Amino acid sequence: MSLDPRRVLIFRDVARAGSISAAARELGWTQPAVSQHLGRLERDAGGPLLLRGPSGVSLTDAGRALLHRADAIAAELHLAEEEQAAFAQLRGGRVRLVAFPSAAATLVPDAIGALAERHPEVSVGLDEAEPPEAMAALLAGDADLAVVFGYDGRPAGLGALTWRPLTDEAVGLVVPSGSTPPSGLDDLAEAEWIGGCVRCRTHLVECCERAGFMPRLRHTTDDYVVVQNLVARGLGVTMLPASALAAYRHPDVQVVDLPGLGRRHLGLVHRPGAEVVPATAALMAELVAVVDPAAASTSPPRPAATIHGWRRSRR
Structure with a gap:
């Protein structure tokens, strides 16, 4: 059995969107085209991955297992895209940041602002979430970096994620x-x-x-x-x-x-390897510099600040 990675990612889009038609709209494809790829993927997988219904799709046990792997593939592909931005010396790239509310209100704006001044073409998207939800987003490939906390030590449930203490x-x-x-x-x-x-x-x-x-x-x-x-x-x-x-x-x-x-101990959490992705590493450095200005690296004069879009949602 050989699974086409492209079809696996199409399957992920359908599972995340909740229906074939919704995924087709997001992809800019026709619904029959998406259905054709799903059918071929299910034949290659040896069984159904999705149950179709009038209200959308639901996952079979095999589909849930494949979605977990698809999330990891999507996360690794995003890391690959960000690594390629290094060749342009941070002229581009995007970091998806998740932070708990009081960090999002204090140290995060300073760090994002400093990054925008140093590297105005790097985009940062911010979402608010408590530590368990933030770490779940990292594992699902929906975030690159998270600011989390634990009391009297690092937070529980880190698993394979990398922890870097901040303060x-x-x-x-x-x-x-x-x-x-x-x-x-x-x-x-x-x-x-x-x-x-x-x-x-x-x-x-x-x-x-x-x-x-x-x-x-x-x-x-x-x-x-x-x-x-x-x-x-x-x-x-x-x-x-x-x-x-x-x-x-x-x-x-x-x-x-x-x-x-x-x-309360604050720190950065990310998937292993994310620390070498230039855009993510640059934001990590700015977050460290906010709590420890002496750690700020020497850099050329900052250009005029530009406005960057960023997303914030209360959870």
Whole structure:
């Protein structure tokens, strides 16, 4: 059995689009042409990969297995395209970046802006996602680079992905302004708490458990603006890392430094080999330079800044 890589990628387009007609429109082909390639691929594969229906297509078990391989092929082809951009000395190329919200609001804009000034023809697309979704996007070939975090160390679930530490940051207790600062977490055993994303909420619970109590989580939200508004109105207390407080600081909250709150570790994650792709490597260097200016490489004077399109979606 020999599978045509081109047909495998056409199959991936159909699986991702959800129907043959939608994939045909994206490819700029006719629907019969796409169907013909799929039919030949299924004959070569020895069985059906897709189940056709009035509402679209669904994957067979064999189709799901092939889609996983097709994602890897697409990712490797994208790396090959970016490597070829090296011959033009970064006159072109595209980096698909994923970052969690507070990083997307703080260090990422500075890095993208610096890259746009140094290499205005390199395009960066930004998407917001929490670490598990960001790492899934890397593995699926839908992203090149991700800014992720873990508490008291690297994030879980890295698998075959490469991790590069960026920095670590303090976690502070956030309480309403004017309230009496606690001397320890155990002073807040009877307080109502506000939890963040799953990872932040898990860290909060673990810190409280070490202090001898289980926190009463009254509210949960992964939006640090909402969190601080709730705290400002006396509706609970919480823990937030420094970058979330740098991105937004409500005037009616105060941050208390307490022992035992741990630290959040920020880093870059990518597929092995992506670090040698020129456009990706250039963005990695700018992200490192934002947190460690001494690491910035010497470069010629920057040209006038240009506007680059970039995508942002709240998850």
